[in-house]
Amino acid sequence: MRNHRRSVTGTAALLFPAMVLLLGCSTSTATTAQQSESMAPATPTTTPRPSLPPRPSDIPLDRLDPCKILTKDQRVTLNLDGQPAGYVDSSLGEAKACTIRGTGSGNVARLALVTVQGVDVWLDENAQVDAREAMVGEYPALVVRTPGMETACNVEVDVAEGQFLDVLFRDGGNATPTPRDQLCLGAQRVAEAAVSSLTTKK
Structure with a gap:
């Protein structure tokens, strides 16, 4: 039983640094992805210009006082x-x-x-x-x-x-x-x- 406990403890000791390393990598990857998303250029939005109704007829102003x-x-x-x-x-x-x-x-x-x-x-x-x-x-x-x-x-x-x-x-x-x-x-x-x-x- 003592030998079994040692092997479990030893295995845990070996796995823990690996888990920390994996968690660190996944966190770094997620952070990098978020940074990439935040750095991506925003898609420009344009508001369509409203159009006025048609005129019933033209009134040229060139020669008026x-x-x-x-x-x-x-x-x-x-x-x-x-x-x-x-x-x-x-x-x-x-x-x-x-x-x-x-x-x-x-x-x-x-x-x-x-x-x-x-x-x-x-x-x-x-x-x-x-x-x-x-x-x-x-x-x-x-x-x-x-x-x-x-x-x-x-x-x-x-x-x-x-x-x-x-x-x-x-x-x-x-x-x-x-x-x-x-x-x-x-x-x-x-x-x-x-x-x-x-x-x-x-």
Whole structure:
């Protein structure tokens, strides 16, 4: 019996280092596999760009005067009683633009005729804005809120291939700033009046 115990003890003594070695190898293999998985390049994911509904017809902007789009009656209705002032906006690809101030409301509207790129530029992830789909009359549009810019809101109307009407509505320096949601509603009202005028003049 003593000899048998010695042989068992001896066998165990020989097996234990081997088991430790095997466990060490399996742990090392598992760790290496996990490291390999963590080091494997992630599969890039792309979010499909949303597409706007089709336009009912095209309204080319090339030959238009932005200061003549809104009629006098429309400006009165929109509380934009200031004198329209035209200029060229270099930030929008040298777009013809027009600013109209509301002396009573303290708000300012700006219409710009962008002819160098389509409205889908606002849907690109590089734009870094909150762009939400809307309809202005029968035309697809985007309501654009720019992070960090609480005193302005844009509505971009898809009027023709590679062209869009940009309507900016902003607070003009009121003692109590106009809330941005209200500014967005103002931008939509101006955009609707502009599109109504443009479709009537076609």
